[in-house]
Amino acid sequence: MKDELQIAMADLDEEKTLMLVEERIRGGHTPLQIIESCRRGVEIVGEKYSDSHYYLSDLIMSEEILKGVMRVLEPYIPMNGSEKGISIVMGTIEGDIHDLGKNIVIYLLRSSGYKVHDLGVDVTPERFVQAVNETKASILGISVLISFCVGSIKRVVELLAEAGLRDKVKVVVGGYPVNQDVKEFTGADFYANDVTEALKIYRDILEINDSSVSEL
Ligand code: B12
The missing domain is CATH 1.10.1240.10 (Methionine synthase domain)
Known part of the structure; x- marks a missing residue:
């Protein structure tokens, strides 16, 4: 309704x-x-x-x-800013400049004390992998709103495997066209297309015990 x-x-x-x-x-x-x-x-x-x-x-x-x-x-939005020592990389995939949804998710994660490395928009698969390697991130969040850019996310997952990083990082895809098929096609671990589901996934991955995120 x-x-x-x-x-x-x-x-x-x-x-x-x-x-x-x-x-x-x-x-x-x-x-x-x-x-x-x-x-x-x-x-x-x-x-x-x-x-x-x-x-x-x-x-x-x-x-x-x-x-x-x-x-x-x-x-x-309360700032429960105590640094939690967990590193997250986020960005919008190559070819796509939409960032409002990504920025909202980043804002909420930062407000809960997570360190988020924002790579911005139009991010190449190589740059995502480089950032995961440099930051030792435990979660890589990739935003996509343009359907034809989904293929580049699959490439990120392939490059992570080639770099020996695939089992060190959980890949979460988010955005309007994302669904179970996109998750399976790209080889990502999780997907979300609304903010509540997005935060739930991060919470589950990080096994957050505090309720700072869910109370927003
Ligand atoms: C606003 C908007 C724009 C703005 C973007 C401004 C910006 N700074 O982001 C502008 C005007 C620039 C724009 C441009 C274009 N747009 Co546009 N745009 C939209 C619109 C209306 C809303 C997107 C939005 O901000 N939604 C609000 C946010 C809050 O929602 P969200 O992005 O889905 O994010 C939420 C979740 O998905 C999730 N989430 C998002 N990212 C992530 C990441 C992770 C890791 C996780 C866990 C969760 C998560 O959490 C967020 C919060 O709830 C959509 C329509 C739609 N249905 O989405 C079209 C839409 C995405 N655009 C579209 C198009 C075609 C374009 C253009 C190509 C138009 C043109 N001819 O130039 C260009 C794109 C150029 C490019 N190369 O990227 C199409 C894409 C079609 C497709 N599926 O391929 C859409 C779907 C419109 C349509 N129905 O045709 N657009």
């Missing part, structure tokens, strides 16, 4: 979106619930773009609104 915030986001109604976000945060909704409503809203923006009802400028508008939403939410 669509909610009012999801619809306001899908309609690219910035004022109403931000008003509803403020209202919800004051009403006790968690930042994760709010982010998920907005994510489902921009999913509709994407569908309208595919149907030629929206243009590229509308995708850009959805980016601006989502950044505004995060500015409202950030003060409500």
Whole structure:
């Protein structure tokens, strides 16, 4: 069922979106619930773009609104910043410049005290492997929103194996087109296409006992 915030986001109604976000945060909704409503809203923006009802400028508008939403939410995301000594590498795969979702996941992980090396966007398979090697990361998170870039993730996993690093790092893929088939095709260990599932996976991998992440 669509909610009012999801619809306001899908309609690219910035004022109403931000008003509803403020209202919800004051009403006790968690930042994760709010982010998920907005994510489902921009999913509709994407569908309208595919149907030629929206243009590229509308995708850009959805980016601006989502950044505004995060500015409202950030003060409500507790910084449980005690350094946990676990290293995570994240980046968006080669050919893809989408980074809003990746940045949200990184923000939440950092707020829980994890050290995240953000490689940015359009990251080559070789660069991912180099970063895992240099940082001794226990998790590699790869974001992908453009379907045809999925093949490069498979290449990352192959290169990790060639470098003798495959059993030292868990590979997590995330993003809109990701599903069980993508996980199997790429050889990744886990996949997530919403923030709650993403944080659950990181928590499970790291066997986090504190509840700092789940309380967001
Ligand atoms: C905003 C947007 C843009 C913005 C991106 C701004 C930015 N800085 O990221 C701009 C305008 C730049 C853009 C450009 C383009 N876009 Co665009 N874009 C979108 C849109 C509407 C929303 C994406 C988004 O930010 N969602 C909100 C975030 C919060 O959700 P998310 O990214 O899914 O992330 C969540 C989870 O997936 C997960 N997650 C994400 N990453 C990771 C990583 C890990 C490790 C984990 C565990 C979890 C995780 O957690 C996040 C938080 O909940 C999508 C539609 C859609 N359905 O996604 C299209 C969409 C992705 N874009 C699309 C296209 C085609 C393009 C362009 C090619 C358009 C063009 N003609 O130029 C270019 C891409 C150029 C390139 N080479 O990359 C298509 C891709 C189609 C496909 N599957 O191949 C989509 C699906 C729209 C559509 N339906 O046609 N886009």
